[in-house]
Amino acid sequence: xxxxxxxxxxxxxxxxxxxxxxxxxxxxxxxxxxxxxxxxxxxxxxxxxxxxxxxxxxxxxxxxxxxxxxxxxxxxxxxxxxxxxxxxxxxxxxxx
Amino acid sequence: xxxxxxxxxxxxxxxxxxxxxxxxxxxxxxxxxxxxxxxxxxxxxxxxxxxxxxxxxxxxxxxxxxxxxxxxxxxxxxxxxxxxxxxxxxxxxxxxxxxxxxxxxxxxxxxxxxxxxxxxxxxxxxxxxxxxxxxxxxxxxxxxxxxxxxxxxxxxxxxxxxxxxxxxxxxxxxxxxxxxxxxxxxxxxxxxxxxxxxxxxxxxxxxxxxxxxxxxxxxxxxxxxxxxxxxxxxxxxxxxxxxxxxxxxxxxxxxxxxxxxxxxxxxxxxxxxxxxxxxxxxxxxxxxxxxxxxxxxxxxxxxxxxxxxxxxxxxxxxxxxxxxxxxxxxxxxxxxxxxxxxxxxxxxxxxxxxxxxxxxxxxxxxxxxxxxxxxxxxxxxxxxxxxxxxxxxxxxxxxxxxxxxxxxxxxxxxxxxxxxxxxxxxxxxxxxxxxxxxxxxxxxxxxxxxxxxxxxxxxxxxxxxxxxxxxxxxxxxxxxxxxxxxxxxxxxxxxxxxxxxxxxxxxxxxxxxxxxxxxxxxxxxxxxxxxxxxxxxxxxxxxxxxxxxxxxxxxxxxxxxxxxxxxxxxxxxxxxxxxxxxxxxxxxxxxxxxx
Ligand SMILES: Cc1cc2nc3c(=O)[nH]c(=O)nc-3n(C[C@H](O)[C@H](O)[C@H](O)COP(=O)(O)OP(=O)(O)OC[C@H]3O[C@@H](n4cnc5c(N)ncnc54)[C@H](O)[C@@H]3O)c2cc1C
Numbered sequence: 052x053x054x055x056x057x058x059x060x061x062x063x064x065x066x067x068x069x070x071x072x073x074x075x076x077x078x079x080x081x082x083x084x085x086x087x088x089x090x091x092x093x094x095x096x097x098x099x100x101x102x103x104x105x106x107x108x109x110x111x112x113x114x115x116x117x118x119x120x121x122x123x124x125x126x127x128x129x130x131x132x133x134x135x136x137x138x139x140x141x142x143x144x145x146x147x
Numbered sequence: 148x149x150x151x152x153x154x155x156x157x158x159x160x161x162x163x164x165x166x167x168x169x170x171x172x173x174x175x176x177x178x179x180x181x182x183x184x185x186x187x188x189x190x191x192x193x194x195x196x197x198x199x200x201x202x203x204x205x206x207x208x209x210x211x212x213x214x215x216x217x218x219x220x221x222x223x224x225x226x227x228x229x230x231x232x233x234x235x236x237x238x239x240x241x242x243x244x245x246x247x248x249x250x251x252x253x254x255x256x257x258x259x260x261x262x263x264x265x266x267x268x269x270x271x272x273x274x275x276x277x278x279x280x281x282x283x284x285x286x287x288x289x290x291x292x293x294x295x296x297x298x299x300x301x302x303x304x305x306x307x308x309x310x311x312x313x314x315x316x317x318x319x320x321x322x323x324x325x326x327x328x329x330x331x332x333x334x335x336x337x338x339x340x341x342x343x344x345x346x347x348x349x350x351x352x353x354x355x356x357x358x359x360x361x362x363x364x365x366x367x368x369x370x371x372x373x374x375x376x377x378x379x380x381x382x383x384x385x386x387x388x389x390x391x392x393x394x395x396x397x398x399x400x401x402x403x404x405x406x407x408x409x410x411x412x413x414x415x416x417x418x419x420x421x422x423x424x425x426x427x428x429x430x431x432x433x434x435x436x437x438x439x440x441x442x443x444x445x446x447x448x449x450x451x452x453x454x455x456x457x458x459x460x461x462x463x464x465x466x467x468x469x470x471x472x473x474x475x476x477x478x479x480x481x482x483x484x485x486x487x488x489x490x491x492x493x494x495x496x497x498x499x500x501x502x503x504x505x506x507x508x509x510x511x512x513x514x515x516x517x518x519x520x521x522x523x524x525x526x527x528x529x530x531x532x533x534x535x536x537x538x539x540x541x542x543x544x545x546x547x548x549x550x551x552x553x554x555x556x557x558x559x560x561x562x563x564x565x566x567x568x569x570x571x572x573x574x575x576x577x578x579x580x581x582x583x584x585x586x587x588x589x590x591x592x593x594x595x596x597x598x599x600x601x602x603x604x605x606x607x608x609x610x611x612x613x614x615x616x617x618x619x620x621x622x623x624x625x626x627x628x629x630x631x632x633x634x635x636x637x638x639x640x641x642x643x644x645x646x647x648x649x650x651x652x653x654x655x656x657x658x659x660x661x662x663x664x665x666x667x668x669x670x671x672x673x674x675x676x677x678x679x680x681x682x683x684x685x686x687x688x689x690x691x692x693x694x695x696x697x698x699x700x701x702x703x704x705x706x707x708x709x710x711x712x713x714x715x716x717x718x719x720x721x722x723x724x725x726x727x728x729x730x731x732x733x734x735x736x737x738x739x740x741x742x
Pocket of ligand 1: 161166191197289360364369501547548
């Protein structure tokens with residue numbers, strides 16, 4: 052995997068790239084939300100954040116949109132925190 | 148670069164509704180079948196479909212496939228092939244009932260039969276009055292459909308290759324199709340899927356437009372692959388636009404908003420629909436509303452800093468009504484327009500929604516091309532179904548709920564035909580042509596080495612803006628001609644895109660660059676075909692096509708009752724006749740399309 056010390060960096064990049072691809076969804080609404088999310092978080096998503104996002108991305112698209120749009124809430128604090136971040140980067144944040 | 152070869156009886160590209168339906172047919176018949184998909188099957192775009200699937204079951208009131216056929220021919224503005232339309236409408240009940248048996252949780256009547264609701268353009272007794280024809284599973288019809296069919300495929304041992312991107316069609320010197328080249332996104336590895344039957348079910352290409360209701364994944368890969376392999380694309384000038392997508396985002400705002408009393412306004416605050424449709428006003432049909440909106444914008448009465456959208460106003464409605472009857476709209480406004488629709492109007496523009504054209508097929512799901520003076524000769528080993536294919540049942544304009552039907556009927560049909568053809572073929576696979584494989588390797592290799600070049604994101608955006616401007620919902624002669632030049636320029640940039648990330652694992656930059664290769668083919672096919680068709684028909688509406696007794700609403704049957712075929716090589720156009728003769732009933736004769 053290239054020069055010494057590069058392994059960790061390469062791994063993170065691969066993980067982030069995989070997550071990014073998993074953000075390609077069936078609903079345009081979600082694509083747009085994740086697009087904005089990555090603009091903000093590409094550089095500084097920590098390992099906990101990665102894990103939370105991965106878990107969130109396992110949801111079915113309609114359920115995921117219900118959560119992101121606030122029509123439904125989750126009892127899972129890890130997911131709730133990630134949803135909060137997703138909502139924060141929306142233009143709605145400028146508005147509320 | 149290296150690659151490996153894997154052999155299958157059949158390879159299907161796409162695991163949305165059409166791909167899953169076709170796969171059931173092949174796997175059930177015992178053929179070794181691979182299904183490739185960019186995303187997990189139940190995340191295919193079919194999930195977005197909520198309205199339902201059309202079938203003249205007649206569960207709530209009398210209905211008949213012949214009436215459904217009439218509506219579809221009329222909806223298509225007579226460009227649809229009447230044999231394929233009859234085939235689809237007659238098969239509808241069978242495929243819907245099959246789906247029920249696969250476990251689809253349709254909404255039901257008290258007597259246990261499938262509940263049906265009315266939907267625009269679907270009428271009883273040859274256009275007399277609306278009929279309940281749409282079958283739905285709450286507001287998750289598409290999603291439930293994919294689930295049921297995915298489970299069925301697991302049962303019959305279909306082999307899924309999830310997160311694989313097909314790159315090119317493999318065609319030999321005889322013109323026969325022998326499979327596809329594809330990349331495993333996880334590793335970047337290139338594999339040739341060597342098959343006796345290849346079925347494309349790659350969905351739509353709505354991302355060629357700036358404003359689109361389609362998810363990012365709809366990049367027309369099947370169309371790009373087919374075009375590069377010398378297969379023409381049919382009727383690409385016909386795109387259905389939805390009048391109310393959120394400006395700048397594309398997210399669809401349902402017709403229900405205007406149904407509940409929403410009003411469209413221009414920059415003067417005027418309710419402009421009163422001028423265009425004094426009776427129906429804001430509730431006029433989709434195309435009338437879209438055209439009026441475009442005219443307002445073109446004449447300088449658009450809103451915003453660039454005067455490029457109009458407003459959908461519901462601030463006069465009681466907040467309780469909005470929250471209760473239009474759930475989701477408030478949140479969509481907040482999320483994608485930064486607007487609280489209870490207090491401020493929503494910015495909207497006509498937005499690309501559905502592609503009527505595609506890879507030319509017949510009702511058997513075979514891909515057909517002109518050859519030796521015949522207009523529709525099957526390409527050996529190649530089939531297509533769903534939104535990427537043009538059977539052609541939607542002609543110049545699709546009726547809502549007919550596309551889910553299309554993918555069930557023609558997905559099945561493509562699968563059945565492939566099964567029959569496999570039964571006739573010998574055991575051996577035809578030898579792979581090296582040339583076709585080299586073409587893929589060269590494309591990937593170029594991206595791995597290109598140092599100075601155009602940015603993928605910027606180039607895609609230029610293309611999307613150009614398409615929106617030059618080939619939108621309302622078309623103008625000069626704009627179309629200039630659009631052909633502009634897209635040709637952008638095509639040059641696409642050929643020299645550059646990606647900074649050269650890594651192998653899930654390299655999204657590379658995936659998107661390869662997708663752009665496909666988008667540009669679709670964009671070019673669209674603008675060139677639209678520029679050439681000098682009439683108005685269905686969704687293709689030109690300002691310079693005049694309303695005369697011979698050409699009602701600009702439709703010119705004498706010269707243009709024919710399908711367009713665009714070839715990538717030399718950007719050449721050809722035409723073929725519309726099949727006016729159905730399979731068993733009389734031709735539905737040409738008439739002015741009025742509702
Ligand atoms: C918002 C919205 C609502 C709609 N509502 C309705 C409705 O109510 N009723 C109706 O009839 N129609 C509706 N439509 C239209 C309908 O949903 C689509 O036409 C239909 O779902 C397309 O299905 P498909 O199987 O052809 O393609 P898709 O479901 O788009 O599937 C395409 C598949 O191809 C795969 N793929 C693509 N390229 C590649 C590649 N290079 N390599 C590997 N795999 C690839 C994808 O991963 C995916 O699995 C709606 C459309 C939209 C946008």
